[in-house]
Amino acid sequence: MDLTLTLDFGSVTPLQAQVFDQVREIILDGQLKAGMALPPSRLLAERLRVSRNTVMLAYERLTAEGYVKARGTAGLFVEPIPPDSLLLIQRGSRSLTNGPVPDASSEPLLCFAGSPGGGGDRPEFDFWVGRSDPAGFPLPIWRRIVLRLLGKETAYLTDYCDPAGLPALRTAISTHLRRARAVAVTEDQVIVTTGGQEALNLVFTLLKGHTRQLCIENPCYLGASLIFRNAGLAIHPVPVDGDGLRTDLLPTAKGSLLYVTPSHQFPTGSTMPLTRRLALLRWADETDSYIVEDDYDSDFRYDGPPLTALAGLDGGRRVFYVGTFSKSVGAGLRLGYATVPRLLWDEARMLKARMSNGQAWLEQAALAAFIDEGHFDRHLRRLRQVYKARRDCLVAVLRATFDGAVVLGSESGLHLVWRLPPGFPPARQIQSMARAQGIGVYALSSGAAYDFDPEARDDMLVFGYSSLTEMQIEAAIGTLHRMLQAPG
Numbered sequence: 001m002d003l004t005l006t007l008d009f010g011s012v013t014p015l016q017a018q019v020f021d022q023v024r025e026i027i028l029d030g031q032l033k034a035g036m037a038l039p040p041s042r043l044l045a046e047r048l049r050v051s052r053n054t055v056m057l058a059y060e061r062l063t064a065e066g067y068v069k070a071r072g073t074a075g076l077f078v079e080p081i082p083p084d085s086l087l088l089i090q091r092g093s094r095s096l097t098n099g100p101v102p103d104a105s106s107e108p109l110l111c112f113a114g115s116p117g118g119g120g121d122r123p124e125f126d127f128w129v130g131r132s133d134p135a136g137f138p139l140p141i142w143r144r145i146v147l148r149l150l151g152k153e154t155a156y157l158t159d160y161c162d163p164a165g166l167p168a169l170r171t172a173i174s175t176h177l178r179r180a181r182a183v184a185v186t187e188d189q190v191i192v193t194t195g196g197q198e199a200l201n202l203v204f205t206l207l208k209g210h211t212r213q214l215c216i217e218n219p220c221y222l223g224a225s226l227i228f229r230n231a232g233l234a235i236h237p238v239p240v241d242g243d244g245l246r247t248d249l250l251p252t253a254k255g256s257l258l259y260v261t262p263s264h265q266f267p268t269g270s271t272m273p274l275t276r277r278l279a280l281l282r283w284a285d286e287t288d289s290y291i292v293e294d295d296y297d298s299d300f301r302y303d304g305p306p307l308t309a310l311a312g313l314d315g316g317r318r319v320f321y322v323g324t325f326s327k328s329v330g331a332g333l334r335l336g337y338a339t340v341p342r343l344l345w346d347e348a349r350m351l352k353a354r355m356s357n358g359q360a361w362l363e364q365a366a367l368a369a370f371i372d373e374g375h376f377d378r379h380l381r382r383l384r385q386v387y388k389a390r391r392d393c394l395v396a397v398l399r400a401t402f403d404g405a406v407v408l409g410s411e412s413g414l415h416l417v418w419r420l421p422p423g424f425p426p427a428r429q430i431q432s433m434a435r436a437q438g439i440g441v442y443a444l445s446s447g448a449a450y451d452f453d454p455e456a457r458d459d460m461l462v463f464g465y466s467s468l469t470e471m472q473i474e475a476a477i478g479t480l481h482r483m484l485q486a487p488g
């Protein structure tokens with residue numbers, strides 16, 4: 001059969017690709033049917049006024065991808081089932097293949113999917129909580145490490161990693177935890193996970209059989225509350241104050257699992273003092289309970305030395321430590337970890353295998369090298385300076401603009417809370433007013449937090465400051481001030 005192809009000699013698409021595309025289309029259209037022969041390459045090349053090599057390269061690709069097959073010296077013949085039919089199980093519009101689109105979820109998403117393709121529509125000045133600065137990502141070093149890894153150790157691209165995580169990364173994490181958080185673990189106690197959220201799921205599933213009731217800070221992190229509220233077990237929300245979780249209000253019944261954020265209570269930001277941490281450990285012993293310590297943003301402490309983690313005080317008996325690189329490096333990596341007592345590591349590893357059979361190799365290997373080669377420590381030191389300056393700026397501007405504003409939880413982490421004075425509109429109302437001005441500030445109920453008390457006072461605004469410059473912070477608070485002063 002004669003093939004009618006039209007080549008564009010001025011196009012950036014190579015001629016061989018144009019031949020390939022057009023012959024493929026003709027096959028898929030059904031003009032060239034199964035069993036029909038392609039014209040000999042020399043003939044087609046002459047007709048198209050291109051080199052024979054161009055046609056041969058296109059034919060080789062058609063053969064390699066399964067559109068045609070050589071029959072000895074007789075030439076190339078169209079295959080009965082084009083490979084596209086094997087790939088595309090169903091053609092059709094999105095609505096036909098996906099079914100009806102449900103109404104918007106009433107539950108806020110954990111993350112604010114603001115990245116390209118994430119569907120988020122960010123305000124110009126966005127104080128979204130706990131977002132590491134995109135400009136602070138160590139791109140040149142990361143790129144160098146990734147290219148180096150891809151240049152030599154690529155076996156894991158086609159093979160499986162240990163479901164517990166790449167040994168080099170587990171070692172790097174355990175070394176970091178021993179040095180920075182006084183948590184004495186070794187690599188055979190670490191399970192690498194898809195962010196902190198999967199680590200929370202993993203620990204919860206591991207301990208569920210032992211658990212009679214769940215205890216959780218109130219207010220608390222939405223992600224933890226989602227797991228606990230769906231567990232089918234009794235929940236005791238435990239109030240928090242300026243020193244974190246009220247240990248005196250914990251239940252005395254045996255067999256609890258407690259979720260707690262002692263370094264920087266989420267969302268209120270309080271830091272739990274040593275006496276309360278010790279009381280918590282005593283409670284766990286006395287009630288035969290376990291604790292999940294979520295240490296999500298403890299790499300950023302600005303006003304003093306790091307505090308020993310609860311897991312460091314406990315010595316690996318009752319506290320399961322959960323960490324994440326979402327704040328310190330970037331949430332897009334989706335890398336976190338849980339530490340478990342050695343006795344439970346095999347079970348935790350099996351569980352992780354059951355859940356997802358391990359993590360992607362490249363990100364793990366790059367992160368391990370990033371930590372081992374000292375880049376992580378340098379990166380943290382640099383970011384601490386940047387974030388501290390932003391924190392100082394936000395606190396100073398809030399206090400100066402709103403007459404001694406009460407600011408909570410600013411000693412560490414990536415967010416703080418402004419407790420609104422009496423007479424101010426509710427936080428949710430300020431949130432929507434600010435949004436109309438291009439400013440994202442968040443009431444607790446929208447800021448990845450959850451309150452078990454539906455009547456709770458709506459007087460806290462959460463400010464994540466890590467991804468805004470000082471100039472942006474000043475401009476945004478200025479606008480907020482004018483907005484709140486405007487009549488009616």
Ligand SMILES: Cc1ncc(COP(=O)(O)O)c(C=O)c1O
Nearest residue numbers: 195196197221266296324326336
């Ligand atoms: C309190 C708290 N815990 C854990 C996480 C874990 O996040 P990821 O799943 O991104 O590691 C977050 C993230 O915002 C958080 O705020």
